[in-house]
Amino acid sequence: MLRYAFKNAFRRKNIAALSIIGIAIGVSLMTAMASLSATITDQTNKFAQQNLDSITVQQKGQLIFTSQINLTQLYNITVLEHIEAYSAQVVAVVQLGIGFVNPQLVGLNVNNDTSIGGPTSNIIEGRVFQYENECIISRMGAEFLNLKIGDNLSLYTPDSKLVNLTITGLYETSSIITQMNIYTTLTTARLFKLGFANDTYSVLLIKADDPANVNQIRSEIENISEEEGLNIEVILFEDQIQTITQYTGTINILVISISLIAGVAGGMSIVVAMLMSVIERLKEYATLKATGWQNTDVIKDILYESLIVTAVGGAVGFGIGLLYLGAVSAFFNIILNPLQPIVITQIILFVIGMGLAGGIYPAYKASKVSPVEILRGA
Amino acid sequence: MHNSDSERKVEIKCENVSKVYKLGSNIVKALDNVNLTIMRGDYISIMGPSGSGKTTLLNIIGALDHPTSGRVFLDGYDITDLPERKLTFFRRNKIGFVFQAFYLIPTLTALDNVLTPIMPRGVKPEDRTRALMLLEMLGLKNRVNHKPGELSGGERQRVAIARALISDPPIILGDELTGELDSKTGQEIMDIIDRLNSEFGKTIVIVTHDTKVAERAKIKLKMRDGRINKGDVFLKEG
Ligand SMILES: Nc1ncnc2c1ncn2[C@@H]1O[C@H](COP(=O)(O)OP(=O)(O)OP(=O)(O)O)[C@@H](O)[C@H]1O
Ligand SMILES: [Mg+2]
Numbered sequence: 001m002l003r004y005a006f007k008n009a010f011r012r013k014n015i016a017a018l019s020i021i022g023i024a025i026g027v028s029l030m031t032a033m034a035s036l037s038a039t040i041t042d043q044t045n046k047f048a049q050q051n052l053d054s055i056t057v058q059q060k061g062q063l064i065f066t067s068q069i070n071l072t073q074l075y076n077i078t079v080l081e082h083i084e085a086y087s088a089q090v091v092a093v094v095q096l097g098i099g100f101v102n103p104q105l106v107g108l109n110v111n112n113d114t115s116i117g118g119p120t121s122n123i124i125e126g127r128v129f130q131y132e133n134e135c136i137i138s139r140m141g142a143e144f145l146n147l148k149i150g151d152n153l154s155l156y157t158p159d160s161k162l163v164n165l166t167i168t169g170l171y172e173t174s175s176i177i178t179q180m181n182i183y184t185t186l187t188t189a190r191l192f193k194l195g196f197a198n199d200t201y202s203v204l205l206i207k208a209d210d211p212a213n214v215n216q217i218r219s220e221i222e223n224i225s226e227e228e229g230l231n232i233e234v235i236l237f238e239d240q241i242q243t244i245t246q247y248t249g250t251i252n253i254l255v256i257s258i259s260l261i262a263g264v265a266g267g268m269s270i271v272v273a274m275l276m277s278v279i280e281r282l283k284e285y286a287t288l289k290a291t292g293w294q295n296t297d298v299i300k301d302i303l304y305e306s307l308i309v310t311a312v313g314g315a316v317g318f319g320i321g322l323l324y325l326g327a328v329s330a331f332f333n334i335i336l337n338p339l340q341p342i343v344i345t346q347i348i349l350f351v352i353g354m355g356l357a358g359g360i361y362p363a364y365k366a367s368k369v370s371p372v373e374i375l376r377g378a
Numbered sequence: 379m380h381n382s383d384s385e386r387k388v389e390i391k392c393e394n395v396s397k398v399y400k401l402g403s404n405i406v407k408a409l410d411n412v413n414l415t416i417m418r419g420d421y422i423s424i425m426g427p428s429g430s431g432k433t434t435l436l437n438i439i440g441a442l443d444h445p446t447s448g449r450v451f452l453d454g455y456d457i458t459d460l461p462e463r464k465l466t467f468f469r470r471n472k473i474g475f476v477f478q479a480f481y482l483i484p485t486l487t488a489l490d491n492v493l494t495p496i497m498p499r500g501v502k503p504e505d506r507t508r509a510l511m512l513l514e515m516l517g518l519k520n521r522v523n524h525k526p527g528e529l530s531g532g533e534r535q536r537v538a539i540a541r542a543l544i545s546d547p548p549i550i551l552g553d554e555l556t557g558e559l560d561s562k563t564g565q566e567i568m569d570i571i572d573r574l575n576s577e578f579g580k581t582i583v584i585v586t587h588d589t590k591v592a593e594r595a596k597i598k599l600k601m602r603d604g605r606i607n608k609g610d611v612f613l614k615e616g
Pocket of ligand 2: 432433434553
């Protein structure tokens with residue numbers, strides 16, 4: 001039976017080819033989108049896992065790079081019981097090259113940053129900055145900007161002074177967001193923040209001793225803030241992750257819509273191909289029925305044929321999808337893994353769904369063939 | 379014939395079978411009260427003018443079509459009101475149909491074409507052996523792996539006969555089975571049909587316009603206006 005379906009699935013080479021192309025386009029889009037979305041979800045989850053113990057303190061109502069806080073005033077906060085480590089940072093937005101890349105320049109104390117597990121604890125090449133006018137960037141950033149250790153970054157301060165930062169090392173983090181940052185010493189970063197005194201910072205990053213304690217820490221900080229009249233707000237990673245989850249949710253909806261459109265298009269192409277093929281072969285189905293095939297046998301045969309064609313289309317599409325992803329990965333230097341179980345499952349379900357949905361109407365049509373009428377019309 | 383009359387079983391029986399087509403206000407009586415009893419091992423030809431109801435009768439006997447009224451029995455079973463699903467059982471096991479236009483599957487080899495009726499149930503090695511034996515018996519030993527496009531008309535019709543025989547049905551029905559063949563090839567095909575009757579005891583009913591073909595049958599029937607006119611041979615009426 002399967003053999004029969006195999007022998008007949010590709011009878012009309014051009015029709016089969018057309019529907020394979022239709023399905024391949026759908027599946028390749030689906031492969032690309034699904035693995036993109038799976039990668040993003042995966043990254044978000046990993047990032048979340050690693051950062052659930054982190055708390056950010058910054059000036060109330062400000063963005064991270066407009067916020068100003070005074071560390072001396074925050075002393076009572078830094079000695080709270082469940083705080084394992086903290087690191088205060090100076091964050092500026094700078095322009096690179098002719099201005100189409102706007103990374104954040106982050107000044108920090110290396111020991112403090114390492115104690116909260118920041119990027120300086122993850123140097124994969126070279127060394128961390130030690131002196132003024134040295135910096136580290138992410139490996140992804142280095143590849144994207146085509147820079148290497150020893151190269152200089154030329155940056156202009158808000159009062160138009162040129163500052164050259166020498167790259168001393170490359171770091172790696174699990175988050176695409178922090179991969180875009182340039183890290184340097186506090187003094188160097190302060191050059192880019194007019195009016196920042198020695199104890200002025202943008203944000204205070206806190207690492208709790210246990211993710212379970214972050215809410216307690218938050219309320220303690222808020223109490224201190226109220227008692228001492230501090231103009232600060234506390235942001236838990238939980239709050240940030242909600243925003244990220246909203247983004248990934250949107251991306252997932254986009255993926256689903258594109259997949260649906262691709263699925264409908266692919267499904268239509270298989271319906272049309274199978275209908276043409278079935279209509280051409282009504283006499284054969286009439287003959288098969290006259291020689292003892294049941295209606296269900298005819299239905300099975302056409303569903304098999306449809307599944308065979310969609311499977312081939314799916315395989316071709318998956319191949320094309322891998323090529324897209326290879327190109328995207330190479331261009332943006334990110335790891336997109338299309339071989340994740342969830343992506344494979346999605347594609348297999350998608351292909352089977354399309355094969356069945358596309359085959360069912362032609363199958364029904366062929367099974368309803370009356371041998372008497374078709375064979376008489378010879 | 380193999381058996382004496384007293385042992386012979388009734389194979390096919392039509393009782394007051396009528397088939398009426400309504401086309402608007404126009405009523406066509408394709409079959410008009412046909413009574414016919416065919417015994418196992420009978421060899422029957424049906425002739426008659428175009429439109430006299432020959433194909434209609436053959437289709438009803440062959441479990442392909444339902445009569446408008448009357449009853450049809452195959453091998454003692456009343457198949458008149460059986461649903462499609464049950465009729466396929468009779469088609470598969472009791473009937474071998476041979477068509478004028480062969481109706482082979484062009485993508486399959488002669489061997490696979492012979493096996494198509496049993497493919498849904500799974501082809502066992504002994505089925506393959508039987509198919510090869512049938513093809514050899516019909517002189518197609520060297521054509522087993524040829525596709526229909528590579529076969530002559532006569533060869534194609536022999537493949538179709540092998541297909542009709544794959545489930546070893548007791549009844550072979552042929553509608554104009556020599557209609558697309560030249561007269562020499564047609565006679566070769568009829569030699570095979572003769573053998574199926576004389577050597578294998580198949581019950582044969584063929585419809586034809588060719589007197590030479592019809593002459594080969596032991597019982598020659600004529601149809602006109604949906605009725606059977608008994609020919610020169612005695613026929614039991616049911
Ligand atoms: N589906 C149908 N609808 C309407 N009329 C039909 C239908 N099928 C057959 N008929 C009519 O029934 C009559 C008998 O047809 P049938 O095909 O049995 O004739 P036949 O003896 O086989 O003719 P031929 O020798 O030309 O094959 C014809 O008048 C035909 O027009
Ligand atoms: Mg006819």
